[in-house]
Amino acid sequence: xxxxxxxxxxxxxxxxxxxxxxxxxxxxxxxxxxxxxxxxxxxxxxxxxxxxxxxxxxxxxxxxxxxxxxxxxxxxxxxxxxxxxxxxxxxxxxxxxxxxxxxxxxxxxxxxxxxxxxxxxxxxxxxxxxxxxxxxxxxxxxxxxxxxxxxxxxxxxxxxxxxxxxxxxxxxxxxxxxxxxxxxxxxxxxxxxxxxxxxxxxxxxxxxxxxxxxxxxxxxxxxxxxxxxxxxxxxxxxxxxxxxxxxxxxxxxxxxxxxxxxxxxxxxxxxxxxxxxxxxxxxxxxxxxxxxxxxxxxxxx
Amino acid sequence: xxxxxxxxxxxxxxxxxxxxxxxxxxxxxxxxxxxxxxxxxxxxxxxxxxxxxxxxxxxxxxxxxxxxxxxxxxxxxxxxxxxxxxxxxxxxxxxxxxxxxxxxxxxxxxxxxxxxxxxxxxxxxxxxxxxxxxxxxxxxxxxxxxxxxxxxxxxxxxxxxxxxxxxxxxxxxxxxxxxxxxxxxxxxxxxxxxxxxxxxxxxxxxxxxxxxxxxxxxxxxxxxxxxxxxxxxxxxxxxxxxxxxxxxxxxxxxxxxxxxxxxxxxxxxxxxxxxxxxxxxxxxxxxxxxxxxxxxxxxxx
Numbered sequence: 021x022x023x024x025x026x027x028x029x030x031x032x033x034x035x036x037x038x039x040x041x042x043x044x045x046x047x048x049x050x051x052x053x054x055x056x057x058x059x060x061x062x063x064x065x066x067x068x069x070x071x072x073x074x075x076x077x078x079x080x081x082x083x084x085x086x087x088x089x090x091x092x093x094x095x096x097x098x099x100x101x102x103x104x105x106x107x108x109x110x111x112x113x114x115x116x117x118x119x120x121x122x123x124x125x126x127x128x129x130x131x132x133x134x135x136x137x138x139x140x141x142x143x144x145x146x147x148x149x150x151x152x153x154x155x156x157x158x159x160x161x162x163x164x165x166x167x168x169x170x171x172x173x174x175x176x177x178x179x180x181x182x183x184x185x186x187x188x189x190x191x192x193x194x195x196x197x198x199x200x201x202x203x204x205x206x207x208x209x210x211x212x213x214x215x216x217x218x219x220x221x222x223x224x225x226x227x228x229x230x231x232x233x234x235x236x237x238x239x240x241x242x243x244x245x246x247x248x249x250x251x252x253x254x255x256x257x258x259x260x261x262x263x264x265x266x267x268x269x270x271x272x273x274x275x276x277x278x279x280x281x282x283x284x285x286x287x288x289x290x291x292x293x294x295x296x297x298x299x300x301x302x303x304x305x306x307x308x309x310x311x312x313x314x315x316x317x318x319x320x321x
Numbered sequence: 322x323x324x325x326x327x328x329x330x331x332x333x334x335x336x337x338x339x340x341x342x343x344x345x346x347x348x349x350x351x352x353x354x355x356x357x358x359x360x361x362x363x364x365x366x367x368x369x370x371x372x373x374x375x376x377x378x379x380x381x382x383x384x385x386x387x388x389x390x391x392x393x394x395x396x397x398x399x400x401x402x403x404x405x406x407x408x409x410x411x412x413x414x415x416x417x418x419x420x421x422x423x424x425x426x427x428x429x430x431x432x433x434x435x436x437x438x439x440x441x442x443x444x445x446x447x448x449x450x451x452x453x454x455x456x457x458x459x460x461x462x463x464x465x466x467x468x469x470x471x472x473x474x475x476x477x478x479x480x481x482x483x484x485x486x487x488x489x490x491x492x493x494x495x496x497x498x499x500x501x502x503x504x505x506x507x508x509x510x511x512x513x514x515x516x517x518x519x520x521x522x523x524x525x526x527x528x529x530x531x532x533x534x535x536x537x538x539x540x541x542x543x544x545x546x547x548x549x550x551x552x553x554x555x556x557x558x559x560x561x562x563x564x565x566x567x568x569x570x571x572x573x574x575x576x577x578x579x580x581x582x583x584x585x586x587x588x589x590x591x592x593x594x595x596x597x598x599x600x601x602x603x604x605x606x607x608x609x610x611x612x613x614x615x616x617x618x619x620x621x622x
Contacts, residue, residue: 031396031399032361032392032395032396032399032400033359033361033362033392034362034365035362035365035366057358057359057361057389057392058334058358058359058362060333060334060358061334061335061336061359064335064336065336081421081424081425082425082427083391083392083395083421083425083427087388087391087392087395087421088358090384090388091333091334091358091384091388094333094384094388095332095333098332098333099333112424115420116420116421116424119416119417119420120382120384120388120417123382123413123417123463124382124383124384124463125462125463126383126384161426162424162425162426
């Protein structure tokens with residue numbers, strides 16, 4: 021699992037900072053999370069192939085999280101994309117995008133599917149053989165969801181020494197990996213646990229932006245490998261965080277600590293601060309394992 | 322009059338090129354012409370004060386000419402703009418922008434006026450004491466206007482030698498500048514033409530993008546000081562120009578020649594060409610005074 025942060029600053033794009041967008045590479049899929057203005061240029065800058073993006077998750081309909089979406093969809097058209105594209109986001113997103121495409125007289129050569137969300141409980145919105153994606157209902161000025169990305173490792177790991185000891189034919193390996201027991205020629209049954217190890221733990225990544233401090237999310241993000249949690253302000257501006265329904269660095273760290281996550285990734289910094297190191301310093305008074313998100317940063321999870 | 326080209330490439334923003342946007346400084350006003358994705362960042366890059374932009378002219382509703390508008394309007398809000406903002410563009414633009422602002426729950430602290438266009442004849446859409454702006458109806462795949470910006474120099478230039486010769490009091494200078502005659506104390510009438518010179522010629526700038534080759538615009542742009550005319554393709558791709566309703570470099574030069582403009586500025590290049598010098602070379606086979614528009618180029622007119 022690899023996260024590339026294309027942009028992680030709040031409010032307005034500037035020459036040196038970009039609004040929210042991330043690419044999560046998970047089990048060979050590329051998921052785009054949020055799509056602020058300029059995201060398509062950031063994708064090019066980081067040499068991420070447009071054709072590998074088939075699923076886009078939008079947290080909410082503030083401009084710094086989705087004004088780049090219509091341009092990206094248009095560019096996909098111009099590049100003669102053929103793959104289906106799935107967009108997940110708040111109810112209303114479909115008409116906002118389609119209205120703009122209609123006005124430009126544009127037609128897609130690819131299928132564009134919108135999965136509009138309006139639920140207030142965590143729900144599975146995407147699932148295939150390798151990945152599950154669930155919503156993380158957040159509390160912000162408008163309807164907002166974070167997203168939890170979870171690997172699925174169905175297969176147990178073969179204990180090569182054991183299967184060779186019992187001289188089990190390789191044609192049964194797949195059955196064993198899926199948890200099956202084996203009956204030998206002398207009718208002895210070898211239980212699966214003697215032939216396999218537990219699968220690798222299923223890695224989980226939680227994206228939470230934008231939100232007030234909200235302990236309701238703790239059960240959903242419990243013990244995730246990495247939590248990206250917005251930290252728009254420092255504690256010195258806690259009154260602004262409350263007023264605008266954002267989080268401070270200290271609050272984000274408190275969520276990370278209470279959810280016992282492995283790593284906290286910070287971002288969505290207000291551009292009022294000259295030095296983002298201050299966010300890390302403040303967070304680390306509460307929770308130690310902090311990565312300071314920044315535009316262009318690649319993080320192996 | 323000074324033109325700053327923020328972006329002049331067709332279709333999609335890239336790391337090294339920007340979609341259409343220009344700022345025309347005329348009589349101390351800043352007019353923004355088109356607003357592709359990323360325009361607000363280009364404005365910052367060129368240190369153009371957001372507060373000086375009060376009028377935005379959008380040619381048509383293709384993404385590479387207006388997907389940056391909603392973000393710019395949102396940023397104006399975040400920066401607590403107070404000045405009125407006027408947006409001129411095709412019918413439909415108001416609802417496209419307002420729908421997005423409504424979805425984000427945003428409210429402007431400034432007045433936002435939309436002037437929606439649907440005429441097919443050239444018309445005056447803005448006029449104050451110093452500037453007139455007219456539409457230039459263009460022919461493209463969707464409804465499109467170019468814009469003609471014209472200085473107004475109402476005042477004639479005082480002939481200092483003459484007014485001193487007749488010992489005319491300075492309190493009459495303003496009257497003379499506005500074309501008035503003067504009656505001396507001995508009842509002699511001095512006609513205005515003896516006291517003044519003709520005003521400086523009124524500079525005119527015509528912006529024409531996107532369009533097919535269209536001689537109907539010649540009377541409107543006749544003898545302008547500078548014509549920005551799109552030249553998306555070279556003649557070798559004339560079939561694509563025809564199909565997509567764009568212009569070749571040679572065709573743009575032919576329009577410049579037939580309209581007897583002083584300077585042709587080229588732009589809206591297809592990103593298929595590695596070297597834009599080819600556009601200049603092709604145009605100069607027809608018309609000599611060519612400026613190759615490019616992102617970041619500042620042109621004194």
